[in-house]
Amino acid sequence: MKTIFGPVPSRRLGFSLGVDIIPYKTCSFDCIYCELGKTDSKTIEPVEVIHPETVLTELERVLSASPLTLDFVTVSGSGEPTLHPLLGVIIQEIKKMVSVPVALLTNGSLLFKDEVLERVQAADVVLPSLDAPDRDVFQTVNRPHPSLTFDQLIDGLIKLGKSKGPRIWLEVLLLRGINDTPKQIETFGQYIKKINPEKIHLNTVIRPPVENYAAPLSDERMNEIQKNWGPRAEIISVPAQDKVQSKSGLQESKICDLVARRPCTAEDIAQCLGLSIEETVPLINRLIQAKKITHELFNRQGFYRGI
Numbered sequence: 001m002k003t004i005f006g007p008v009p010s011r012r013l014g015f016s017l018g019v020d021i022i023p024y025k026t027c028s029f030d031c032i033y034c035e036l037g038k039t040d041s042k043t044i045e046p047v048e049v050i051h052p053e054t055v056l057t058e059l060e061r062v063l064s065a066s067p068l069t070l071d072f073v074t075v076s077g078s079g080e081p082t083l084h085p086l087l088g089v090i091i092q093e094i095k096k097m098v099s100v101p102v103a104l105l106t107n108g109s110l111l112f113k114d115e116v117l118e119r120v121q122a123a124d125v126v127l128p129s130l131d132a133p134d135r136d137v138f139q140t141v142n143r144p145h146p147s148l149t150f151d152q153l154i155d156g157l158i159k160l161g162k163s164k165g166p167r168i169w170l171e172v173l174l175l176r177g178i179n180d181t182p183k184q185i186e187t188f189g190q191y192i193k194k195i196n197p198e199k200i201h202l203n204t205v206i207r208p209p210v211e212n213y214a215a216p217l218s219d220e221r222m223n224e225i226q227k228n229w230g231p232r233a234e235i236i237s238v239p240a241q242d243k244v245q246s247k248s249g250l251q252e253s254k255i256c257d258l259v260a261r262r263p264c265t266a267e268d269i270a271q272c273l274g275l276s277i278e279e280t281v282p283l284i285n286r287l288i289q290a291k292k293i294t295h296e297l298f299n300r301q302g303f304y305r306g307i
């Protein structure tokens with residue numbers, strides 16, 4: 001099984017190299033909107049079909065084959081990656097091999113378990129999901145393993161929000177007529193407040209779902225909800241290619257303008273762009289590779305300047 005894919009332009013993570021650690025399609029959910037197809041193996045038991053050594057050896061081969069310009073390495077799976085009992089070890093080993101942040105995509109269903117919460121702490125960013133504002137919608141949308149409850153999901157997400165480790169970017173996927181009424185949006189908002197993520201990624205159906213009744217919201221409704229949830233909310237349901245290219249292209253041209261005026265450190269650039277240092281460094285690296293800016297040392301500090 002191929003365990004490394006990409007890098008691909010991702011709607012949320014820029015140019016991301018994917019690390020797939022769970023066999024198709026092993027998951028604790030069987031979501032009606034899933035783009036991967038129906039869940040074959042619905043489970044909450046740890047699975048270790050893919051050995052960490054297999055993943056890490058392939059990653060090493062891909063990284064050494066050609067220089068890659070990456071924004072993130074993203075651990076995911078053709079299912080739910082927190083089912084892998086050695087997830088924490090895999091993330092730690094990946095972090096030794098790359099200089100970019102490591103992100104983890106999860107449905108969040110198992111975070112209520114201490115050992116799973118522990119496994120995800122090594123990631124720089126965790127992107128969990130919340131698609132339901134109540135128990136009934138949880139059953140309708142996520143079709144979870146029979147032993148999982150909505151209360152456990154919320155409990156795990158709140159615990160994750162309180163943990164000191166990774167940054168939390170919460171995804172909420174909205175479906176027309178299922179989880180998008182004003183009352184439901186208000187209830188989502190109350191849970192989001194308790195989870196307290198750094199960002200809220202507002203999504204809807206943009207690729208063929210498992211069930212054809214899983215329908216997207218209009219752009220207008222998505223915009224209304226984004227305004228309702230405030231500045232942390234960002235709509236991510238736009239074509240990946242367009243968004244990544246236009247956003248990073250715009251940021252790169254801002255960096256060129258900035259360093260053409262005066263030499264700047266990476267921290268100066270991050271501050272001017274309102275980005276984190278992790279988001280800024282990949283943009284700088286791309287510009288250096290493209291020979292659009294240069295790097296020099298002065299007083300033991302690195303500066304970037306225009307050419």
Ligand code: SF4
Pocket residue numbers: 027028029030031033034035036039078079080107
């Ligand atoms: S949690 Fe993700 S992989 Fe699992 S069924 Fe839902 S969308 Fe598909």
